Amino acid sequence: MNKDFKLKTALCAIGLATLGSAGFADSGDTLASVKERGEVLCGVHPARHGFAAPNSKGHWDGFEVDYCHAIAAAVFGDADKVRFVALSSQQRFPAIQSGEVDVLVRNVTATLGRDTALGLNFAPPIFYTGTGFLVHADSGVKTVEDLDGATICVAPGSTTERNVAQIFATRGMDYTPVVIENNKQLVDAYVTGRCDALTKDKAALPGVRAYDTENPAEHVLLPGIFSKEPLAAAVRQGDDQWYDLVKWVTYATFNAEELGVTSENAGDMKSSDNVDIQSLLGVTGDYGSKLGVSEDWAYNVITQVGNYAEIYARHFGPGSPVELDRDLNTLWVDGGLLYGFPIK
């Protein structure tokens, strides 16, 4: 009896301790907690070549990875103060909602539903793409209209899963989806011929072809883009300071390209007479302290990571395994969609 009583007391104590510690998840000051922790927790794709994937040295490498570095450079002046958290398409939203990561730069398409029902805020898109199809070259499929009745491999929980339903429905065509979460298994199902086509964001498909197929020449990308997929960094709603920082780091990379500031010449550019360049590099104004970081925040981003053109060229430029035309991802002055709000 006595022993039993002790056990129950212990259980009660555990119960009370749980109550004490459960509390409410902190939705407030992300920037302060990032600074206190000493690193940015950045949610990235586990293996999307060009965007985010571990390289041969075991370091994270890719376009989106560089945006994580850019945020760290703005906060700490040190681009390496990032911890990467690889997230599947299913894990990504709970991870950002629960505070497991500070920012999600993981091929997330900005949509109204996610902005509202998921409690997210989207920074300006860093990459504009759309649904694409990869097919076997010997199948004779030339356009998406040839895919009537085909079996399509698609990842679950993606906007692509909905797009493919819409693309086939609007054309009055049938298809059978094969939905596999694990990317390796998904690509393998396509490569072995279980599926006639693999559908993903068009920007992701060259990486699949280059890295995941034995003979890249046996696979072709269908022409055309079949949906709007603005890929953007996502943060939790309700923390405007952190949202502002992520947003302006993005704009800084656009503006740096527009103003001709590169990682090479940023030091010399500090003595430029152009007031836009001076504001960007923290020579005039107190824009850094307005964001809650040091005045040379953008200077650190540009010198340590680069402007948009440099980041793009590093991962998708000529000579890279995943070569992609800049297409819509050019500055507004060149007819593209990248339009950095003025730092004023």
Next chain:
Amino acid sequence: MTHIDGSDQRGAKPRQTLSTLLYSKSFRTAVTQVVMAAVVIFIGLFLYQNVVENLRAQNIATGFGFLEQTSQFDIGEKMITYSARDSYGRAFVVGLLNTLSVSAAGIFLATLIGFTVGISRISSNWLLSKVATGYVEIVRNIPVILQVIFWSVLLRNLPNARNAVEVYGVGFLTNRGLTFAVPATHPIHSTMGIALVAGIVLAILGSIWARRHRESTGTYVNMLWPSIGLVIGLPVLAWLFGGAPTAISYPVQKGFNFQGGVTISPEFTALLIGIALYASGFIAEIVRAGLQATPKGQIEAARSMGFRPWFVTRYVVLPQALRVIVPPLTSQYVSLIKNSSIAVVVGYPDLVNIGNTVMNQTGQAVEAIAVMMLVYLTISLITSTFMNFYNRLVAIKER
């Protein structure tokens, strides 16, 4: 409950005081139980409240209203009509039916293989028993998820549709699955289904009558052939009555896939083989243990009385073995149903696979998980209830 009843009875005595009540063991037990239950409920409510408040604070949508919204995604395998224009709720039902079909097929296959291997293990044939032992050790000791992936990779590397392997002129084996000819859809098929069910019910009623007859008169009536006649004969009669339609739907390669016939997808097959073989290893051991639980003396005694071997098995060994077999078999069935959620890995659209997609499209993780948990709990409880009912049928009856 009995404790509380006890204290009530004592409470009826006239000389009951507060102190005797406090020192009454049954009263204290009751109070402790009530307090513990209250604490558990309180913690549960607190956690629920915490989740709701947090979701609201983070502006994340809550509630089950999403179940009625249009899903906007397609599902590859479905037993009821479903399109991207249907609701999330219907998508869940499609997933549930897929889970049930793979589980039912899995339970059937696992039981069949499990009993065969279990009986082989105690066979006097050295080779047979060693092969059975080896089989059990292999399928039991490899994680079920690896087995499912193994079968999935194996099936994926079958020839593609253009180099299909023809199976005896009635089907094709490809990495898109097994496609085979089936009788073309005819209205008489549903009548035949009803006739089959009626045949099974009549056969069961017949065997009950035969047992009563034997117990009251001592005359043994063999119901084996009449039963088979009822189960097979009634559907055949229905078929003849319907004009004996013989049209067959043959699979023909057209476009990307086969048209006509029926296709069993490689995802379904891989998952089915994986979970069924895994469970069959455990079932084989349960069956072996059950069969060995019957004392050898009883079997020898029955034989010495001149009973035929199958009679000994049916009336001496099995009734005792089933008592040992059924309870652990129930937990194997329940765990097989739960193992079917591995479908996510190979891409079979079961409840969890579709639940994951719903969760991601709506962002309502808590609700989607709650739906999935509730459904699995219900399926498992129904399975246990049914098996417990069966267990009572075979258990020792005190007369």
